[in-house]
Amino acid sequence: MALAVAERRQERETVHAAPAEDRYRWWGPLAVAVFAGVLRLWNLGYPHAFVFDETYYPKDAWSLWQQGYESAWPDNANQLILGDPQVIPLSQAAAFIAHPPLGKWVIGLGTHFWGLHPFGWRIAVAVLGTLSVLMVARIGRRLFRSTLIGCTAGLLLAVDxxxxxxxxxxxxxxxxAFLVLAAFGALxxxxxxxxxxxRAARAEGGRAADEVRLGLRPxxxxxxVLLGAACAVKWTGAPVLAVFTVLVLLWDQAGRRAAGAHRPWRSMLRRDLWPAALSxxxxxxxxxxxxxTGWLATDGGYDRHWADGRGGAFSWVPAPLRSLWHYHSEIWHFNTTLTSPxxxxxxPWSWLVQSRPVSMYWEQPxxxxxxxxxxxxCASQILALGTPLLWWAACFALxxxxxxxxxxxxWRSGAILAAVAAVYLPWFRYQQRTVFSFYMVVLVPFLCLAVAQMLGAMLGPAGSTPSRRRWGAAGAGLVVVAVMGCFAFFLPLYTAELIPMSEWHDRMWFISWI
Structure with a gap:
């Protein structure tokens, strides 16, 4: 009962907090996204090199777009590609890959139009990163019914x-990260x-809130679909799918209770459980x-014909699907037993405080x-380091x-925490596996939403005294300005800018960052 009362109160507050017409509801988020896009697209082709695991994914992406499956490459492929974009030493031999193909299809979209060189294999991800900023601003506005808080969340993401x-x-x-965030926004x-x-059912009275069918929910x-696509990029999308499915059902139960349902749990299980499972x-x-599809429709993929001619209890299953299942078992074994130092x-215990960022590119002329x-x-480095002040503030915001x-x-805090738990907590199972802090890029949008919520609380509700609002605005604004200044300070380490070694040492705040 208390939960229903609290939720109804939040909904009333939400309705009154959102103006009927807000001319900045799109212009604000779009302005933040343009700012983010300029930052991300500027000099995108630099450095002219394979950065960290770019030595794998762009080449796999090119193979997919050329022949439908990932192929093997010669040892000197990197030098050949970077030396002459016209020389593409593509092989017909299949290669074992550790992740599903969708992410590489996306990366390959850029190479399809701009060729197999750094700008081509980075542009698609850069566009998605920019759109993520726009989505966070809009999601924040919908979540907190405040364009200001939404744009603050987007701005924080832009400068992480x-x-x-x-x-x-x-x-x-x-x-x-883009697909998980898009799924959260859709929900x-x-x-x-x-x-x-x-609410319409509640107005009818009686048992309408118990019996109403919510119909098709596109x-x-x-x-x-978006969460399935996230799984098709990396299997880390699977825990998010499970948590978000449960979250939707809890929202349905709470919604029915707030609408006056007599038995909200029973009503949710009868009316909402199976539609949620199907959708x-x-x-x-x-x-x-x-x-x-590319692997199934062609003949050259790794393990594509593993099941051909094999019998067994599941011989009635088409051979391509059995081959795909076997391939998945090999991918699972690889990903769960990877312990190479x-x-x-x-x-994972250290990721929220960014104690060990990943150096993705390094030159010391x-x-x-x-x-x-x-x-x-001098030094030229790309360091996958979250803006420290933002991440440390996020610990308090969580x-x-x-x-x-x-x-x-x-419920808004619960939604953010559910997303954080779905993305972050599964990694604690793999204490022995070789893992990296940059996996948490999927978490960053939800950290920014949490920080924006905390800053909104600092600002105070609309009915606060002018003095309270001024002091709150000053405090919240100071945090945002400090985060932006911190980002600007570390920007040379994010873009491989050539800087004197003395300036590089100034940015190594902790020995664990080296």
Missing amino acids: GLQFVMSRVGLLDGVS LVDRDRTRDLL WRLAAG MPVAALAAYLLSW HTYQSN KTGEKGCTAPDG AYALYRWFFRRD
Whole structure:
């Protein structure tokens, strides 16, 4: 009962907080997205080199677009590609790959139009990174019913170093982050539309809130497709799919209760459980299988004909699907047993405080080389480091969100925490696996939403005294300005700018960053 009362109070506050016409509801988010896009697209083709795991994914992407499956490459492929874009040493021999193909299809879209060179294999991820900023601003506005808070969340994402770096390299994680965030936004739209239907049922009175069928929910279906696509980039999307499916059902139960349902749990299980299962996990599975179309439709993929001529209890299953299942078992084994030591690997316990960022590119020209004029030499580095002040503020913001969810029954805080748990907590299972902090780029949008929520609380409600609002605005503004200044300070380390070694040392705040 208390939860229903709290939720109805939040909905009333939400309605009054959102103006009927807000001329900045799109212009504000678009302005923030343009700012982010200029940052991410500027000099995108530099450095003219394979950055970290770009040595794998762009070449796999090119193979997919040329022949439908990933192929093997000679040892000197990197030198040949970077030396002459016209020389593409593509092989017909299949190669084992550790992740599903969709992310590489996306990366390959840029190479299809701009060729196999750095700008070509980075442009698609850069566009998705920019769109993520726009989505966060709009999601924040919908979540908190405030264009200011939404744009603040978008601005924070625009100046986060980890999201910035991962938007400018041809790796899979930026694609995963976009799809997970898009699914979260789709579920928020579905929640709002569902609440409108439930409010209408409440107005009818009686048992309408128990019996009403919510009908086709295209936004929930879209979320299922997006989460299936996230799984088709990296399997880390699977826990998010599970958590978001449960989250939607909890929203449906709470919505029915707030609408006056006599038995909201029973009503949710009868009316909403199976539609949710069909529109999310089943839609996700269909989207996931569709991403393997190139492998299934061609004959050259790795293990493509493994099941041919094999009998067994499942011989009635078509051979291509059995081959695909076997291939998946090999991918699972590889990803769960990878323990090869790496200089920049780190433990998930340290990721929120960014204690061990990943150096993705490094050059150290001496004086007189490559334009270096500093007497102690120069450094050029790409460091996948989240803007430190933003991430440290996010630790407090998550604690505040936990307080809001547990003590105030704030569904918005619960939604953010659910996303954080789905993305972050599964990594603690792999204490021995070789893992890296840049995987948390999927988490960054939700950290920015949490920080924006905390800053909104600092600002104070609309009915506060002018003095309270001024002091709150000053404090919140100071945090945003400090985060932007911190990003600007570290920008040379995000873009491989050539800087004197003394300036590089100034930015190494901790020995673990080296």
